[in-house]
Amino acid sequence: MxxxxxxxxxxxxxxxxxxxxxxxxxxxxxxxxxxxxxxxxxxxxxxxxxxxxxxxxxxxxxxxxxxxxxxxxxxxxxxxxxxxxxxxxxxxxxxxxxxxxxxxxxxxxxxxxxxxxxxxxxxxxxxxxxxxxxxxxxxxxxxxxxxxxxxxxxxxxxxxxxxxxxxxxxxxxxxxxxxxxxxxxxxxxxxxxxxxxxxxxxxxxxxxKPDSHDICFIADGDTQGFLAKHLGEAEGDIVDEDGTRLGTHTGTYGYTIGQRKGLRLGVPAPDGKPRYVLDISPVNNTVTVGPSEALDVTGLTAIRPRWCGTAPSGPGTYTAQLRAHGGETEVTAEPVGEELRVEFTEAVRGVAPGQAIVLYDGTRVVGSATIATTERAREATRPI
Missing domain, CATH: 3.40.50.620 (HUPs)
Known part of the structure; x- marks a missing residue:
């Protein structure tokens, strides 16, 4: 055979x-x-x-x-x-x-x-x-x-x-x-x-036949519209890092960390540079925006780790992938109880709670976990 x-x-x-x-x-x-x-x-x-x-x-x-x-x-x-x-x-x-x-x-x-x-x-x-x-x-x-x-x-x-x-x-x-x-x-x-x-x-x-794309259960591809239908619209503030109100939104679910487009801010940044989504807080219904450098992440804590084999017994050096079509970045990672602690060799951007981090040893998949919190060069984000 x-x-x-x-x-x-x-x-x-x-x-x-x-x-x-x-x-x-x-x-x-x-x-x-x-x-x-x-x-x-x-x-x-x-x-x-x-x-x-x-x-x-x-x-x-x-x-x-x-x-x-x-x-x-x-x-x-x-x-x-x-x-x-x-x-x-x-x-x-x-x-x-x-x-x-x-x-x-x-x-x-x-x-x-x-x-x-x-x-x-x-x-x-x-x-x-x-x-x-x-x-x-x-x-x-x-x-x-x-x-x-x-x-x-x-x-x-x-x-x-x-x-x-x-x-x-x-x-x-x-x-x-x-x-x-x-x-x-x-x-x-x-x-x-x-x-x-x-x-x-x-x-x-x-x-x-063309390849499948996007999210299969959102028929028209309008993710924000799908979420609005399920969660309802809830107007809130878009603020800068100091808490100054810059605009409004109709639901925090319409934003993700690192987003630049679609913010519709009425007040330009003092330096004229683009702003990015830094934090999303459903608790007080606010979206915080700021400069790109504020997105620099130096470490994170992930929860619900799943291991493709035996779990690592201590700290190790790996490469990590943070998106389905993203590249690899060098990290040091260690399981601590039911969590995974990760430190990046170089700061990375666009890391959002809820995303998966997958660890690799060469081509081997070590395991996956869900990002809970991130540590930024300027300040830490809120917990999951």
């Missing part, structure tokens, strides 16, 4: 696995499912219905959860020649992803719903159900790699192609989940165009 990079290995190597392929309706997951089937595994495709009203999700091939996407996934499964099902996880998705997204913004934080979906839906609810039904692994179209160590443990590593690497949003996976994860595209040193060409050769109609 053939195999491919990213397939679970170890005692099961060379054995035909029962694989549940999560098929979003996009080209990546379709090619991943096809490769798993071609490798000789017993593959079943499943599309996750994540909304009680799928028409309210993105359409026009921009989402991953619409009726259109479900049909595309079914057609791809038919071409591959594998069974296909639609599983209703709408209620779980609403509670664990959508409501979490709203609650985080209401608290003045900036969440990552895709990361939460991977943690709570694709590799918790889906994997648990798959294992209960006797499947050995869940296969997805993520670009990341699972590596088996000599002691039998598994590590999550970056994809071979850094331009497509998605390990940041998978940093919440623990070792048990990694043991049942399959990423057939992770070691693919090919461009997205070549993946599309492969899909075309396989006869998959999704070969030309």
């Amino acid at each position: 053939t195999d491919f990079p990213g397939a679970p290995t170890g005692p099961r190597e060379g054995r035909r696995l029962r694989v549940l392929a999560a098929m979003s309706g996009g080209v990546d997951s379709a090619v991943a499912a096809a490769r798993a089937a071609e490798a000789g595994h017993d593959v079943t495709g499943v599309h996750l219905a994540l909304s009680a009203n799928p028409q309210s999700f993105r359409t026009g091939a921009r989402g991953c959860c619409t009726v259109e996407d479900s049909r595309d996934a079914r057609r791809a499964a038919d071409v591959i020649g594998i069974p296909f099902y639609v599983w209703d996880l709408a209620e779980r998705f609403r509670e664990d992803v959508v409501q979490d997204f709203v609650d985080e913004y209401a608290a003045g934080r900036t969440p990552n719903p895709c990361l939460r979906c991977n943690e709570k839906i694709k590799f918790a609810a889906l994997l648990d159900k798959a294992l209960a039904l006797g499947f050995d692994a869940v296969c997805t179209g993520h670009y990341a790699t699972v590596v088996l160590r000599e002691d039998g443990s598994r590590e999550l590593h970056r994809a071979s192609d850094m331009a497509k690497d998605q390990s940041y949003v998978l940093g919440v996976l623990d070792e048990r989940q990694l043991a049942h994860a399959m990423f057939p595209l992770g070691d693919t040193l090919t461009t997205k165009g070549e993946i599309r060409a492969e899909a075309e050769l396989r006869g998959l109609a999704v070969a030309r």
